[in-house]
Amino acid sequence: MDDSTQYNWTVTYVIVLAVATVTSCATLLLSFKQIKVTDSAVQYLTYSVCRLYFVYTLARLVLYIGVLANFNGLRDTLDAMDNGELMGARAIYSEGKRKPFPVIVTLIGDCALLSTTFFIVTLAYEMKRLIIKSMDRGPSRERAITRQYCIRAYSTSAAFAILMVVSAFLPSSAAETLQTVAFWVELACIWVSVLYPVYATLRISCQKRARSAVDPASLLLHQRIKTFVIVYCMFVFPSCVVEVLVRFVGDIKMEWVGITQILYYLSGGGTVFAIGISASCCFRTLRPIMPPSVYEQLLEGGFFPEDERQNGMDVIVEPPTRRPVFVVTDIEGSSRLWSADSPAMAEAQSIHDDLLRQQLPRFRGYEITTCGDSFQLAFHCVRDAIGWCVSVQEKLLKAPWPASLLKYDNSARVYDIWTRLLFNGLRVRMAIHDGDDRLVFARHPTTGKMTYLGLSEMLAREMGEMGQGGQVIISESALSAFKDEMLHIPRKTELAKFKVQPFRPFELPEFGISVQMHEVVSTRIGDRFRDESAHIRVEKIGERLRSHLMTLPSASVL
Known part of the structure; x- marks a missing residue:
């Protein structure tokens, strides 16, 4: 040669x-x-x-x-x-x-x-x-x-x-x-x-x-x-x-x-x-020209460290006993879906329940009770409560919902102009509110579950009806507690990716209650309600709260 x-x-x-x-x-x-x-x-x-x-x-x-x-x-x-x-x-x-x-x-x-x-x-x-x-x-x-x-x-x-x-x-x-x-x-x-x-x-x-x-x-x-x-x-x-x-x-x-x-x-x-x-490498390469929310959602399916933590379904989580943080969830429009397609809704309800419970051990969440499709949960800190809410909202988008359920307006798939998925299947609203030192708690003699009774617990339940399906709202006091927690968290600690923006106040004038609320928005999903506003009737909230207060022990409302 x-x-x-x-x-x-x-x-x-x-x-x-x-x-x-x-x-x-x-x-x-x-x-x-x-x-x-x-x-x-x-x-x-x-x-x-x-x-x-x-x-x-x-x-x-x-x-x-x-x-x-x-x-x-x-x-x-x-x-x-x-x-x-x-x-x-x-x-x-x-x-x-x-x-x-x-x-x-x-x-x-x-x-x-x-x-x-x-x-x-x-x-x-x-x-x-x-x-x-x-x-x-x-x-x-x-x-x-x-x-x-x-x-x-x-x-x-x-x-x-x-x-x-x-x-x-x-x-x-x-x-x-x-x-x-x-x-x-x-x-x-x-x-x-x-x-x-x-x-x-x-x-x-x-x-x-x-x-x-x-x-x-x-x-x-x-x-x-x-x-x-x-x-x-x-x-x-x-x-x-x-x-x-x-x-x-x-x-x-x-x-x-x-x-x-x-x-x-x-x-x-x-x-x-x-x-x-994998596709994630291509998306990372294209990241400079992508909107941040689109990039986060595209990479949501398992290439982040938080997704590699074991879900720990066999982990026993003790109920919080000092200033618990309450999370209340509710499926928007569930009654209409049940009446329209009961078999599909039964399957969707099972998927919803399993998904919510699957994420609890990861964030040290404790299931207090369920009422229909509403979950009432308690967490040891606000950081875990926010992390759970954000994680569940992101995973609800990926859940394998029954195809027949997706034809209804309040459970259909919705995309934005970037073809980014905004809604898919059941739309779950969530509210986060921190408890106070005046809570009365005890284990139920039959079920052994921890029960909480007090003004903050009932406020959390009422706040759970403020948002729209897919929205996560947090009270001003809970947000302040979260900021205090962050002062003691190492910088390298993995946190849920979200931003906080103002929401409307939760008000009960007859009781002198006015609590500023904020919305927690996952950066992977984006602001799904940017052009929409929450239209909630709050007149009945005062009536329900009045009846709750009448049943409280005197020690719990001091």
Whole structure:
């Protein structure tokens, strides 16, 4: 091969490797920005594959830039490049042993390549296991398995590096034999990393056909592993075949070697893109030209740390006994929906109840009682109450409501001009109000549930009817308590993303009660009532409150 042809192929390799390196780096920065990879073996292995592919492509990029610049005569050292890239790497170990730069760079790339093949095999195994068994090992066990994988992968790479270093001090014949063995081991690892994922995918497909019902999450994971296998095999398999043919046939055109080598170098970027990239990365890239509320909603489905906390359905939350914070919820227009479509509303009510209860342990919420479709809850602090309200409102938008329910005005899907989803399904209004020291509380003798009795508790119930469906309102006193809480919260503490804006006062003139209310708006959803105002009849509130006050013990109204 003449010098101009070799130079052209080297330039091509540099361009391809630069693209693969940038793709790998972008995936690392975008896909794993806010994911805790240490609690899941699959996530850690995916992260490791992306990271090691970045190291591998970067090392090879630096190597070929050195070839273009003829650094320390490196271009002359790689005259054997027409026998394949791996052969060229072995040439560096044998011919360039007195040139530490190319040897070190090549060795780093080879070690990263070996570790990558190991992690690809284990990633396919873990995905297969997770899909077939439909359960993980728990965080502590997952971390232990991850450590074992790391030890095995990096020990193998360290052994390979030691052999290459030792070969530099051996006679030429012994060094060549050792490097040939190392090459075949490396090639065998690549073949295994191609064949095992194919086997895992076929095994999963057989298991899926054998089951009458398949978990939707498993289907999504199966689709991800199929994409990964197709992309990886498409890029790597041709190079593996050509590498073997070069050793046994010998007469392979440089064009075939070069094309398959380009595909192999692109395998890093392609595989990383297939297993690591997602729609969230695209949305993060487009963030500068998106309205903030649109961006927040697009990324709402699981790429934020708060969504990775376990919902803790088995966690027992003790009822607050000192200045509890009350939250009262209510479904807007539920009576009309029940009369219009009872079966659909029964299903929607079940979804609503499960969703609200599912989020309670996460925010240390305590369910006091339910009355029809209204929930009365107590929280230990205002921060948790706001967090629960915001989280539930966001998740109500994603709930799988019955299709027949969505045809009614007060449960239909509503979009804005950005096609951002504003409403979907049941519209739940919420009110937050803090309790005071004059509350009377005791456990119910039959149910064992904590009951609260006092003016602040009843005000919270009446405030629950002020807002519109989908609105979260908070009293002035509760908002002041929240601001006091924030003075003692570390800056790095994760908080719900929301803003507070003025709402109308809650007034009962006959009792001399006037409480300024505020609206809590999730920044992910946006202000759904920007062009609307709340039209609430408050005349009857005073009558109901008067009847409540008549039943209070004297100690509770002092």
